[in-house]
Amino acid sequence: MTRPPARLTVLAGPTAVGKGTVSADLRARYPQVWLSVSATTRSPRPGEVDGVHYHFVSPEEFDAMEASGEMLETALVHGRNRYGTPRRPVEERLAAGEPALLEIDLQGARKVRETMPDAQFVFLAPPSFEELVRRLVGRGTEDAEERERRLATARVELAAESEFDHVIVNDDVHRATDELVSLMGLPLAPTE
Numbered sequence: 001m002t003r004p005p006a007r008l009t010v011l012a013g014p015t016a017v018g019k020g021t022v023s024a025d026l027r028a029r030y031p032q033v034w035l036s037v038s039a040t041t042r043s044p045r046p047g048e049v050d051g052v053h054y055h056f057v058s059p060e061e062f063d064a065m066e067a068s069g070e071m072l073e074t075a076l077v078h079g080r081n082r083y084g085t086p087r088r089p090v091e092e093r094l095a096a097g098e099p100a101l102l103e104i105d106l107q108g109a110r111k112v113r114e115t116m117p118d119a120q121f122v123f124l125a126p127p128s129f130e131e132l133v134r135r136l137v138g139r140g141t142e143d144a145e146e147r148e149r150r151l152a153t154a155r156v157e158l159a160a161e162s163e164f165d166h167v168i169v170n171d172d173v174h175r176a177t178d179e180l181v182s183l184m185g186l187p188l189a190p191t192e
């Protein structure tokens with residue numbers, strides 16, 4: 001069986017849908033899958049490791065990375081912190097014939113679509129809006145004001161589903177991760 005060509009896969013979806021949880025599950029059960037490490041100006045949450053979950057940088061460092069053309073895309077997310085995908089690791093991966101995965105917000109996904117139209121775009125959707133609210137409140141990492149800001153963004157972002165090549169409903173994290181890996185064309189079995 002011939003393997004499909006290596007491709008860039010972009011995973012996006014609204015806040016609290018579980019993109020971070022799916023990424024963590026992917027890292028744990030499919031360590032062979034290469035996931036881009038974004039740069040961000042936000043502070044690390046408990047348990048987050050610099051260089052693994054994000055490159056945590058100052059606004060000045062972020063500006064410098066952006067100005068020098070090091071970023072494939074950048075976005076101001078929830079009107080607050082800046083996030084961006086370092087370009088070189090992604091390009092090196094694809095040049096080596098290896099698939100790459102970006103987990104980014106909707107604005108970032110739209111920018112990547114402009115510059116890399118051959119990428120495949122995957123939308124991670126919640127089972128329902130009510131479930132999204134429940135998850136956001138449940139994880140307890142945002143205060144009430146930040147939650148309202150994120151839910152306002154989420155309402156708009158949910159309508160963008162139709163722009164994507166594929167939709168994965170995150171009703172079960174393991175199942176959603178397996179579906180993502182399968183869409184990437186990777187003949188891999190999870191390490192449980």
Ligand code: 5GP
Nearest residue numbers: 038039074075077083084085103104105108
């Ligand atoms: P969090 O602060 O919860 O880790 O992430 C907030 C949002 O930023 C999520 O929607 C996440 O997908 C998005 N994000 C993470 N990295 C990037 C990136 O490199 N570029 C863009 N555009 N969004 C990102």
